[in-house]
Amino acid sequence: MNNLIKMNNRYIGGDTPCYIIAEMSANHAGDFNRAIDIIHAAKESGADCIKIQTYTPDTMTIDCDNDYFQIKKGTWKNEKLYDLYNKAYTPWEWQSKLKEEAEKVGLDFLSTPFDQTSVDFLEDLEINFYKIASFELTDIPLIKYIASKGKPIIISTGMATLGEIEEAVKAIKEMKNEDICLLKCSSAYPAIPDDMNLKTIKNLKETFGVPVGLSDHSLGSVAAITAVAIGASVVEKHFCISRDIENPDSSFSMEPNEFRGMVDSIRAAERAIGKVSYKVSEKEKVSRIFRRSIFAVEDIGKGDIFDENNIRVIRPAYGLAPKYYNDIKGKKATTDIVRGTPLKWSMID
Incomplete structure (x- = not known):
């Protein structure tokens, strides 16, 4: 497995900056x-x-009114599956123009296909990598077909057991494709913090040896920033x-100012995470003077004995280091010392 995978002109994984995906989904609302x-x-x-997502209502389900096709709970309660997808899908005739516009402004363009016809369509668009949705993680024939195209694959793992994730990864590897990124995901809309279990990100990375990120359906940016702090290489957020x-996705999507705030916080978190270092920074060097050192706290005459009454370890750090305090006690002063003077070795017999 690869700890780094290449998406267009940049790498994902390792110590590279987090790759941030804005998920349009249904937020175009048909316009x-x-x-x-x-x-x-x-x-x-x-x-x-x-x-974006590449499907039509007919590639997702059938137009059927019986009880199996009715949504009973959650954000889309009382919707029929076919009608929901009819509201949410992105017309295929738009997609080449959307890709062209994205690339013109300097964004990578990514889509989630949901059947083989949508994969073929995206191949004709010369898409560079693929996303597999959580709900399709168990569609092994589809996963193998996507993997056969030899392009990097990002997979959301919402609802999946470890065994199901293993099957999906194995299916991709069987097609001689090892460019995989897994996304921890809670497939609730919106997701709540109690169900997110972000520690799984580290475990997925250790288990599969691939870049791991977060597909985040929660409100706000806390989960995304936390995920980056514990090793997420990708964050996907509805926008x-x-x-x-x-529209079907608006209630759990981020507006531009919120998304900007999340991105800025992620970049700040990355700078704060930094690297393993014990080097003292220039700004820390300025602060070191406010450490403690040994000072005369009373006037001391030449020949006087140093004791706990006339010397103390106090701030600032202009005198001898505190570790010498017990070595100095009991020794004589070589000169007169005024109260508030930092001790130097030349003052000690």
Whole structure:
């Protein structure tokens, strides 16, 4: 397995900066111009990549009214699956133009295919890498078909057992493709912190030896920043122009100012994480003077004995180091010393 994988012109994993994906999904709300606006807003908000989804209602399910196809709980309660996908899908005739616009403004373009026809379509678009959704992680034939294209694959792992993740990874490897990134995910919309179990990120990395990130459906940016702090190489977050524009994904998506704030916090967290270092920084050197040292706290005459009454370990650090305190006690002063003077070896017999 690879600890680093290449996405377009940059690497993901290891000590590289977190790769940040803005997920458009249904937030275009059926308006092509809004989709274009989302691409520009994502770029301005610090995203590295814009992601869409490639499906139609008919590639996802069938138009059927019986009980199996009704959503009973959650954000989309009382929706029929076919109708939900009809509201949410991104028309295929838009997608080449969206890819062109993304690349023009300097964003990578990524999509999630949901069946073989959508993979073929994205191959014709010359897409450079693929995303597999949590709900498709168990669709091994689809995963193998995607893997056969020989391009890097990002897989969300929401709802999956460890065994199911192992099967998906094995399926990709069987197609001679080892460029895999796994995303920890809680497939609830929105996800709540109690269910996110971000420590799994480290375990996934250790178990599979691949870059690991977070597909984040929670509100706010705490989970994303925390994930980066514990080793996430990728963060994916739903992105919209405004949550007031109603669509199936708006309620758990980030607006541009929120996304910008998340990106800035992630970059600040990366700088704070830094590297293993015991080097004293220039700013720390300035502060070192406020350490403790040995001072005369009473006037001391030449020949007087140093004791706990006339010398103390106090701030600042202009005198001898505290570790010499017990060595100095009991010795004589070689000169008169005024109260408030830092001790030097020349003052000690």
